[in-house]
Amino acid sequence: MLGIPAVEWFGYFASIVVAISLTMSSIVKLRWLNMFGAAIFSAYGFIIGALPVALLNLFIVFANIYYLRRIYTQTSQYRLLEVTSDSHYLNFFVEHYQPEIKAIFPHFDKSSLAQSPLCFLMLKEALPIGVFVGHVDEQGQMEIYLDFVMPEYRDFKIGKYLYQNHDFFAEHQIQSLSAVSSDARHSKYLSQMGFSQSTDNTWSRPI
Template identity: 35%
Template structure:
């Protein structure tokens, strides 16, 4: 077999393998479509008809779902807040389920404070699906401190955060003027800067940020 064709088939398999490691469904299907199309061409070149037919079918399936996702993305999305007590059983279940992922962004996270009466908690609902959990405190001077701001992996496109910090927070924390947040890892600091927070100071473990409402 031609060495170039062999390398082409190997590259196609690598692209498919990479796609399967992606958490974002749109990217997964897009990259998988490219890999499957390459595999279909590889099957055609070596006259392996089962390989060609199977991967052509996969290309069509990925194309169909990408088209439906695009149609869904063009429909207006609804965002809502669901405020719950930190002691609510669903909150405990949610945190337990995502605990390991939460600690990737908040390494010092040990749990939501349930005995502090100033702690407030809400879920951001997107098409009625709980996609983000925000835990915060508000002091008497109108300053809000974010204790936890976590989005589930499939919905990390900043839309949840922009809804919360640009619209919802003014309503639920009436009179709030400034929001404080802390980043323990660089990726969370990058997220805060993208949604309008500015760094103020830091120590060995954390970078502090602030945002005016």
């Protein structure tokens, strides 16, 4: 095609994959795609006899494997920090991500914070990456108003830490969870976290 050797198309494809990887907002997706692109580029370098290209990209492959392994195996890096509903940082975080929060949680607004006795910042090491707020009734059912994480950290890792944190639920006498979702991405997340869909927009799960 166009007089270009097939091996060059191989190189162009590798370049496209690497370029696309750099547009990913999720760190996990970025590393997976970048690793795939680097592997293709490394193979391309060996095929054409360009050892600097081949070896550099092979190093990138192993670097991505190292960091992906850390991402998937480390859970101690996550923490929940309880704050009050009038926390300046909590309100700043919600305001900063308001457009996306509104798209995923259309029923949530700033006034919902005042109705949320339980408000938490979700931390990765010392970095706030998300917010978790809700209300627990007398029967121990927690209605989740907001469970939002920054786009670059949406790898389900913090969610698994949160929803498998039995000490957290026991401390706050939470027996079951409920959430409302009208967003396909959020519904997929709830399903991954063990929620079952009870009505069109309502999801629930026991502890």
